[in-house]
Amino acid sequence: MIKKQYRPQKPDSAFTLLLSILLFFMPLLFTLNAQAARLAIVIDDVGYRVHEENKILQMPVAVSIAILPDSPYGRKMAEKAHQQGREILIHLPMAPLSKQPLEKNTLHPAMTQEEISRIIQDAIQKVPHATGMNNHMGSAMTSNLSGMEKVMQVLSQYHLYFLDSVTIGNTQVTKAAMGTTVPVLRRNIFLDNVQTEAETRQQINRAIALARKQGAAIAIGHPHPTTMRVLQQTVAALPRDIELVSPSMLLHPIRADKKESLHIQQTKRKCAQANKSKFASIIQWDDLKALASTLVHEGSSNALRQYLEKHPGNPPKQDLGQASGKKKSQQKSEKAGIHKTSDTCPTN
Ligand SMILES: [Zn+2]
Numbered sequence: 001m002i003k004k005q006y007r008p009q010k011p012d013s014a015f016t017l018l019l020s021i022l023l024f025f026m027p028l029l030f031t032l033n034a035q036a037a038r039l040a041i042v043i044d045d046v047g048y049r050v051h052e053e054n055k056i057l058q059m060p061v062a063v064s065i066a067i068l069p070d071s072p073y074g075r076k077m078a079e080k081a082h083q084q085g086r087e088i089l090i091h092l093p094m095a096p097l098s099k100q101p102l103e104k105n106t107l108h109p110a111m112t113q114e115e116i117s118r119i120i121q122d123a124i125q126k127v128p129h130a131t132g133m134n135n136h137m138g139s140a141m142t143s144n145l146s147g148m149e150k151v152m153q154v155l156s157q158y159h160l161y162f163l164d165s166v167t168i169g170n171t172q173v174t175k176a177a178m179g180t181t182v183p184v185l186r187r188n189i190f191l192d193n194v195q196t197e198a199e200t201r202q203q204i205n206r207a208i209a210l211a212r213k214q215g216a217a218i219a220i221g222h223p224h225p226t227t228m229r230v231l232q233q234t235v236a237a238l239p240r241d242i243e244l245v246s247p248s249m250l251l252h253p254i255r256a257d258k259k260e261s262l263h264i265q266q267t268k269r270k271c272a273q274a275n276k277s278k279f280a281s282i283i284q285w286d287d288l289k290a291l292a293s294t295l296v297h298e299g300s301s302n303a304l305r306q307y308l309e310k311h312p313g314n315p316p317k318q319d320l321g322q323a324s325g326k327k328k329s330q331q332k333s334e335k336a337g338i339h340k341t342s343d344t345c346p347t348n
Contacts (some may be wrong), residue, residue: 047071066091087246096137109147148176191221
């Protein structure tokens with residue numbers, strides 16, 4: 001009589017691999033998301049003071065620069081910064097309420113759409129490689145809805161985000177961008193309204209505290225000697241929980257709002273406890289995607305990707321491999337000021 005030998009079923013190798021990776025990395029992923037606070041620093045008014053501005057080029061590349069289009073050294077700075085991989089913004093002059101000397105080609109609310117279009121096109125030519133725009137001065141222009149709507153109409157033809165410098169409380173920038181494809185960011189902290197090292201240092205600390213509280217913050221400074229000295233000392237030695245990023249990184253949906261991110265994580269954890277077998281639904285898809293793409297073994301990466309694409313509860317396919325779809329939906333959220341939160345568990 002032949003004795004039947006017990007043979008354990010061989011589990012699917014891709015599934016086993018996925019399970020191992022998830023169990024190993026999941027605590028790390030949650031820890032990173034819960035701790036990271038992102039800080040963007042932009043230096044405005046670049047193009048006039050080469051000596052000070054060259055110091056920015058020696059800082060980490062995440063420190064971004066906003067260049068005045070009609071400045072004498074703007075183009076040269078744009079080229080040098082671009083070679084470093086540094087993010088560049090067009091620092092577009094806009095009319096202030098107070099009387100003060102104005103840059104050439106300063107936008108006024110009464111200008112026609114054609115005039116504004118010509119000035120922006122000209123600025124794009126003069127500041128090559130720019131990915132965003134922010135306002136120089138602009139208390140009169142940015143508080144004028146119809147004026148800013150004309151700006152947004154023009155910007156929607158280019159792939160530029162708009163960083164509102166917030167030079168007036170009654171800014172209409174976000175409202176003007178609604179219904180367009182222009183993503184909008186807002187400045188939180190000015191580093192050097194008072195040009196002393198002590199004050200600038202204090203403002204950096206405020207920006208860090210705000211980043212921790214909100215998950216992200218944007219600080220704007222200028223090429224003053226005091227600002228440069230303080231940044232040289234502080235930027236390279238930021239606290240470990242602060243991630244220095246370029247402004248466009250804050251257009252990314254994950255962790256742009258720490259509260260939202262934490263809320264989603266808490267909901268996902270609750271769902272995970274309710275149904276442990278649906279573990280694939282509770283992870284941060286973006287983190288897993290990044291993990292999959294950085295796995296050294298190409299076969300492992302493919303197996304993981306295939307599994308994710310087949311598994312119920314997956315995000316749409318373009319979320320796994322195509323950034324453009326995600327960017328579009330984020331742009332819509334940004335312009336509408338929508339922050340999606342949900343208490344319900346993900347369904348298949
Ligand atoms: Zn400025």
